[in-house]
Each structure stands twice: as C-alpha cells, then as structure tokens.
Amino acid sequence: MPAFSIPLTGLAANSVALNTIGNNLANLNTTGYKKENANFADLYYENIGTTGSNSPVQVGFGTRVSSIDTDFVQGNIDPTNSATDMAINGNGFFVVQNRGVQQLTRTGNFSLDAGGNLITSDGQNVMGYPANGTSANTNSSLVLLKVPVGSTQTPHATSNFSITGGLDSSAAVGSTPFSRTQAMYDSLGQEHEVTMTFTKTAANQWNYSFSLPSGENATSANTTGTLTFNTDGTLASPSSNISGISFGGMTDGSADIALTWQLRDSAGKGLITQGASTSSVNASTQDGYAAGNYTGFSVDANGVLSAKYSNNQTEVVGEIALATVANPSGLTRNGENTYVASSASGLVTIGAANTGGRGQIVGSALEGSNVDISTEFADLIVAQRSFEANSKTVTAFDTITQDTISMLR
Structure with missing residues (x-):
C-alpha cells in the first residue's frame, strides 16, 4: 500500500519553503533585512531486500526542513x-x-x-x-x-597659538615693520584682535611684539622678544616654544589671557622662516573659541x-x-x-x-535588504511546483487505495 506520509512530508516541507520565500519578499524593502533560505534533507529509509550483489534495496520515507539559514551578504x-x-x-x-x-x-x-x-x-x-x-x-x-x-x-580661552610664514630677508634694517592680526579669545569667550609685529633689526634678526587694541587691557608681560635665523633661513632661536605671554586687567572682567607661542612643529622645525620674498603669514592657529x-x-x-x-x-x-x-x-x-x-x-x-x-x-x-527579487521568484516557482507535485502524489496514492479497496470487495 502507498504511504501517504511520504507526500505529506513533501507538502509540509514545501509549505515552509513557500512561507520563507514569502517572508523574504514581504521584507524586500525592510532596512537591513537579511534573507533566509530553507534547506531540505531526506528522512529515514527502510531496507526491503538486497540485490544480487548484496547491495541494499531501500525505500525512503519523505523529506523535512533541515535548516533555515540566514544569508548575511551585504545589502546595498x-x-x-x-x-x-x-x-x-x-x-x-x-x-x-x-x-x-x-x-x-x-x-x-x-x-x-x-x-x-x-x-x-x-x-x-x-x-x-x-x-x-x-x-x-x-x-x-x-x-x-x-x-x-x-x-x-562654554567658551574656551586661547592658550596656544602658532604662525606659519616667512619674513623678507631683503628688507632693510629699520624698514616698515610687518604686521598681522590674529583673533584670540578670553575666558568669557570675547574675541580680541592681537596684533603681531615683526621689525628687522639686523641681518638674520627680527624683533617681535604682541599687543591688544588700546583700552582693552591694563597690563601685559613677555610680549616682546627677538627671532634669529640661520644663513639658510631656518629659525635659530628661540630653540623652543615661548610661554608666559600674557595680557592682564581685561576691561570686560575676564581672566588674564595667558598664551604659549608654538614656534616649532612636533619635529622641532621652526614654523617661521626667512627668505628673499615678501613677508607673509601663510597660516595661523589658536585654540580658543566663543560659546556656541x-x-x-x-x-x-x-x-x-x-x-x-x-x-x-x-x-x-x-x-x-x-x-x-x-x-x-x-x-x-x-x-x-x-x-x-x-x-x-x-x-x-x-x-x-x-x-x-x-x-x-x-x-x-x-x-537595504539583500533580497534578490528575481531569485526569490525563481525559488517561488520551484517550491510551488514541488508542492503541486506532492499534491499529485497524494491524489495518485488515493486513487490506488480506492482501486485496491474495490478489488477486495
């Protein structure tokens, strides 16, 4: 007699496959969705004899869903x-x-x-x-x-600043000073324009000074000094950064501005050079800012x-x-x-x-999801046909059973 359980296992397994495919298609537009694949495995077998070479003759008893794997392939x-x-x-x-x-x-x-x-x-x-x-x-x-x-x-007062640029070695001693301004901030976040002035005093030697606009502060310290250069235009001295530059008695009631001039980079190379070209500041930095x-x-x-x-x-x-x-x-x-x-x-x-x-x-x-609609449609057709085939098997088994019963009558 035919075993109805065999095609029924096929119907059950393919029903799971259809549900899996349907779920993939339903989540086609689901953000980050990862598709699933239903995998089948055959069930147990019954030995019903052997061949002339003593090989076993086995009859299978259906299929099952062995796993439903998630495909973690990258989505678009x-x-x-x-x-x-x-x-x-x-x-x-x-x-x-x-x-x-x-x-x-x-x-x-x-x-x-x-x-x-x-x-x-x-x-x-x-x-x-x-x-x-x-x-x-x-x-x-x-x-x-x-x-x-x-x-x-909260605002942050400027504590470090740097200047990257070059001074004109061809300038005459005592010629018009070269000046630039740099915005810096006090402890209240108030911006102050600090004027940086460089005056040539001898060959390979420049004096510098820093100042605030008149009336913004009462005192200052360490705001002047001298830069000297080697014959190749590189900075000779100072050999390290200059700290202790300060402006006190700020009229807006902020704390004193205490500055460190970063004269050299991390490798010790001077950021200011001297050469036969017009004095210029190519870049400047400072670490203060207003409230935001x-x-x-x-x-x-x-x-x-x-x-x-x-x-x-x-x-x-x-x-x-x-x-x-x-x-x-x-x-x-x-x-x-x-x-x-x-x-x-x-x-x-x-x-x-x-x-x-x-x-x-x-x-x-x-x-996006990694569901490929064309692949899912192809799998859907295969699962549908498999379901229909198992349904036909049930119908065939039913017909055979009815014929057998008729013979017994």
Whole structure:
C-alpha cells in the first residue's frame, strides 16, 4: 500500500519553503533585512531486500526542513539626508539594549528621543563607548549613546597659538615693520584682535611684539622678544616654544589671557622662516573659541559621534560599538530586525568599528535588504511546483487505495 506520509512530508516541507520565500519578499524593502533560505534533507529509509550483489534495496520515507539559514551578504548602502541614519559596510552588528537586554541589529534607521538618546525605531537604546569631549574610551563598558541636544558649549580661552610664514630677508634694517592680526579669545569667550609685529633689526634678526587694541587691557608681560635665523633661513632661536605671554586687567572682567607661542612643529622645525620674498603669514592657529549652541552631530567611519556647535567647534560625545559572533547564522531572530546570541552563534565580541574584522560605519546612509527579487521568484516557482507535485502524489496514492479497496470487495 502507498504511504501517504511520504507526500505529506513533501507538502509540509514545501509549505515552509513557500512561507520563507514569502517572508523574504514581504521584507524586500525592510532596512537591513537579511534573507533566509530553507534547506531540505531526506528522512529515514527502510531496507526491503538486497540485490544480487548484496547491495541494499531501500525505500525512503519523505523529506523535512533541515535548516533555515540566514544569508548575511551585504545589502546595498544608500545615502540619506539624516544624520541619525547609519549603515555598516562589512561585518558586524549594532548593539542595542532594551530594559537591560542586549540585542544585535544591522538596521541603522535611528532617531533621537527628547533627551537626545540615540534609539532604534522601536525605542531600544543604541550602545557605544563614552567620550571626554576629545576622544572615546573604547576600554570602557558600554553606555547609552546620547548627543547634547539643546546644549551650549562654554567658551574656551586661547592658550596656544602658532604662525606659519616667512619674513623678507631683503628688507632693510629699520624698514616698515610687518604686521598681522590674529583673533584670540578670553575666558568669557570675547574675541580680541592681537596684533603681531615683526621689525628687522639686523641681518638674520627680527624683533617681535604682541599687543591688544588700546583700552582693552591694563597690563601685559613677555610680549616682546627677538627671532634669529640661520644663513639658510631656518629659525635659530628661540630653540623652543615661548610661554608666559600674557595680557592682564581685561576691561570686560575676564581672566588674564595667558598664551604659549608654538614656534616649532612636533619635529622641532621652526614654523617661521626667512627668505628673499615678501613677508607673509601663510597660516595661523589658536585654540580658543566663543560659546556656541548645539547645531547637530555627525558620525565618522570609525563610529565616532561628534556634536557640532555654532562656534564651528566639535566635541566627541561617544563612539558606536559593533559586535561580531563566530557564526552569524547561529543567531536567533527576535523580530524588529534584531538578533540574540545562542550556543550556535558563539559569544558576542564587542569592539570599535574598523578593528578586529569589524566593518566601518557609513553616516547618513542605510543598508537595504539583500533580497534578490528575481531569485526569490525563481525559488517561488520551484517550491510551488514541488508542492503541486506532492499534491499529485497524494491524489495518485488515493486513487490506488480506492482501486485496491474495490478489488477486495
């Protein structure tokens, strides 16, 4: 007698395959979705005899779904206009947390809540490393990432400045001094135009002086000195940076401005030279700034979050953490495009982007699903035909059974 259970296993297995394909197609436009593939395996066999060569004669008893694998092939990364959107280019998962439960996701369509916390579309907190304003501490435990929405950055008084340029060696001794101004800031964030004046006093020798506009300060110290140059135009002295330059008695009530002139680069090379060309300042820097209001944030390829302020300053406020597992296919899907680790996936290893085989972060972009509609349609046809074939087998078995019963009558 025919075994109805055989085609029934085929119907059940192909029904799962059809559901899997349908789910892939339903999530065609789901951000960060990873497609699934249903795999079949045959069931047990019954030995019903042997051949003349003593080889076994076996009859199979159907099929089953042996696994449903997740395909973690990279999806397309498309740019957006939102700073809260992020994509992972390469391996890894964002780490998110809900009520202390840690989950993983590839979906980076984040947003900010009223407190500035970076959250997923279903309200889970995005996790990362804390920062001190200039860098993140990737050796620290994970924290909830937050940007300082609505905050004001306090002013910072100038403490270091530098000038990159050249003085004209052909200028006559006692000729018109060369002057430039540089904006610097006091402790209240007030801008002051510091005038830098260079006067040639001898061959390869220039005096310098620094001053504020009249009436802005009452006292000053160490604001004058001498630069000497070697015969090749390089700076001979001073041999180190000049500290102790100060302006006191500020009329706006700020603290004294205390400055260090960075005369040389990290290799000890002088930033000011002398040559037979018109005196000029090619670049100048100073580290002070006025107060500023929060205007937005950005994320770089390493996942570093930087808040931006109206005073053109940035502040590192955190760093996105990425997680990896030894066997991503062993992760358990938890809905909302999230995954949790299992014994099959192995332990979660968390670190910074662009390290340990982890991918890089792409800001203002989202990863699309990796579902290929043409492949899914082809698989859909195959699964449909297989389902129909098993249905025909059931019909054939039924006909044979009816004929057998008729013979017995």
